Amino acid sequence: METVKLTIDNKHVEVPKGTTILQAAKQAGINIPSLCYMNLPHLAQEHKPGSCRVCVVEIPGKKTLVPACVTKCTDGMEVLSHSLRAINARRTVVELLLSDHPKDCLICPSSGNCELQKLSINMGIREINSVENAAISTYRKDSSPSLLRNMDKCVMCRSCETICNEIQTVGALSAVNRGFMSVVAPAFEQDLTDSPCTFCGQCVAVCPTGALTAVDNTFHVIRALADPTKTVLIQTAPAVRAALGEEFGYTPGTLVTGKMVAALRALGFDKVFDTDFAADLTIMEEGTELLNRISRHLSGDKSVRLPILTSCCPAWVNFFETNYSDMLDVPSTARSPQQMFGSIAKTYLAEKMGIKRENMVVVSVMPCLAKKYECQREEFKVDGNPDVDYSITTRELAHLIRMGNVDFKSLKDEDFDRPMGESTGAGVIFGATGGVIEAATRTAYELFTGKKTGKSRFLRTKGNGWDQNRYYRF
Numbered sequence: 001m002e003t004v005k006l007t008i009d010n011k012h013v014e015v016p017k018g019t020t021i022l023q024a025a026k027q028a029g030i031n032i033p034s035l036c037y038m039n040l041p042h043l044a045q046e047h048k049p050g051s052c053r054v055c056v057v058e059i060p061g062k063k064t065l066v067p068a069c070v071t072k073c074t075d076g077m078e079v080l081s082h083s084l085r086a087i088n089a090r091r092t093v094v095e096l097l098l099s100d101h102p103k104d105c106l107i108c109p110s111s112g113n114c115e116l117q118k119l120s121i122n123m124g125i126r127e128i129n130s131v132e133n134a135a136i137s138t139y140r141k142d143s144s145p146s147l148l149r150n151m152d153k154c155v156m157c158r159s160c161e162t163i164c165n166e167i168q169t170v171g172a173l174s175a176v177n178r179g180f181m182s183v184v185a186p187a188f189e190q191d192l193t194d195s196p197c198t199f200c201g202q203c204v205a206v207c208p209t210g211a212l213t214a215v216d217n218t219f220h221v222i223r224a225l226a227d228p229t230k231t232v233l234i235q236t237a238p239a240v241r242a243a244l245g246e247e248f249g250y251t252p253g254t255l256v257t258g259k260m261v262a263a264l265r266a267l268g269f270d271k272v273f274d275t276d277f278a279a280d281l282t283i284m285e286e287g288t289e290l291l292n293r294i295s296r297h298l299s300g301d302k303s304v305r306l307p308i309l310t311s312c313c314p315a316w317v318n319f320f321e322t323n324y325s326d327m328l329d330v331p332s333t334a335r336s337p338q339q340m341f342g343s344i345a346k347t348y349l350a351e352k353m354g355i356k357r358e359n360m361v362v363v364s365v366m367p368c369l370a371k372k373y374e375c376q377r378e379e380f381k382v383d384g385n386p387d388v389d390y391s392i393t394t395r396e397l398a399h400l401i402r403m404g405n406v407d408f409k410s411l412k413d414e415d416f417d418r419p420m421g422e423s424t425g426a427g428v429i430f431g432a433t434g435g436v437i438e439a440a441t442r443t444a445y446e447l448f449t450g451k452k453t454g455k456s457r458f459l460r461t462k463g464n465g466w467d468q469n470r471y472y473r474f
C-alpha cells in the first residue's frame, strides 16, 4: 500500500495515500473539532460536505487555511491544528454560526447532547460579535408523532439528508432555498406527516444540534402516574436494559435490568413488564407464518409470497406502505411486540385485573422513535382508545427517573411482574440487528423438525448494526 509521511503538530505520522488530515490526526491521537463531518464506518458511509469550516488547520506556506475533513495528506506536509491562526478562524466560524442561532440552550431538547454547544464550550466562547440587534433567521416549525423540526437551529451540515437518502433510501429530506434561508426540508416544505418520512428517527440520531429532536412524552406519563383512577403498566424493550445504565454512569452496554425494574416501581408504575414476552409471541407468529408460506410454496401454491420480511419495525412497514404498496403481502402479518403487548394488556390482562380498558394506561420504553408513531395508528385503537398510550425512549425514561428523585445506582435489583415479564432467549435477541429474523428462522426450524437448533446455525442472518458508542441517541 502506498503511504505518505507528514507531521501534525510536530508528530510524525505515516498514513495510506488518500487519507484526509482529519483521519490522519485521529490516528495520531489529535482531535481536530468538526461539525458537518459524519463517519459511519459500519455503514460504509462517510459524509464530508466540507461546508462548516470548523475543522480548518494551518499548513505553513499556504495562503489559506484548509478544511481537515476534505484535504488529503501529501508527502512531507506539515500541519498545525492549533496554531493561533487556526484557532482564531475556528472560533470565528463558531461565533458566526451562533450569531444566527437561537440562544436558548437552557431549555433546548438537545442541551447537553449538542455538538454546537460542545464546540462553543470547548472554544471558550463567551460573547458573540454579531451585528447588534440583528434578527436571526426563523422558519416554520413542524411536528409529527415522532419527531420535531426546528430549523432555526439547523447548521446545514446536511447529515440528515445523507442518512435519509443514502442509508434509509426514503428521500424525505433535501436542501432547499439559498443563503440564510437554506434548510433541509421535505419537498415543497410539506409537513413531515405528509411527506414520505417513515419516522425512523435516524435523522434525529445524526443531527448535531437541536434542529431535529424526538417528541417528548414524559409529561403525559407523569400525569397518568398522578391520576388515582388509572392503572399504569409499563413494558420495556430488550435494548433499553443495555442502554439505560450509560445515562447513570455505567459503562456503555452494562445490563441494568434489575435496577431499571426497581426504578420503574419507585416511580409508581403498577406493573412492570418485559416486551420480550410479546417478542416471543411475535416470533411464534412470524416463525409459524414463515413455515406456512414455505410449505404452501413447496406444495405448488403460486400465490404465496416469499421471502417473508419482519413486520416488527413500524418505520419499515411505513416504508412499504409508501413506496411498495404492491408488496404489502411480503412483510409478516404479525403485529410488532409493542402492539401485541398493548392489545394483550388491554384485553386479557385488563379482564384478569378487573379494570376497564379506559382506566388502564400502557406505556412502552423503546429504543426507536417510530414506535411513538406506531402506537397512534388508528388500527391499534379500540373506540379511540389506543392499545399502547405512550411510547417513550430510553433517554426520556432516564429523565423520568431523575425527575422522580430516584438514586438509580443504590437500587436493589427487582424482577419483572408475572406473567407478562417472562420470556425466552428469542425475545432477547430482538435487541440486536438481525435478531428478529434469526429468532423467526430458528423457531420455524424447531417447529418443522421438532429439534433444537445449534447455536451457530443462523448467524448469517445478523447484521453489523450501528456504532452504538456514537449513534445511540434515543
Ligand code: SF4
Pocket: 147, 160, 163, 164, 168, 170, 171, 172, 173, 196, 197, 198, 199, 200, 201, 202, 203, 204
Ligand atoms: S425520520 Fe427517517 S425517514 Fe423521516 S426524515 Fe428522518 S431519516 Fe428520513
Ligand code: SF4
Pocket: 153, 154, 155, 156, 157, 158, 159, 160, 161, 184, 203, 206, 207, 208, 209, 211, 212
Ligand atoms: S437539520 Fe440537523 S442534521 Fe439536518 S442539516 Fe440541519 S443541523 Fe444538519
Ligand code: FES
Pocket: 033, 034, 035, 036, 037, 049, 050, 051, 052, 053, 054, 055, 056, 067, 068, 069, 070
Ligand atoms: S467538519 Fe470539516 S468542513 Fe465541516
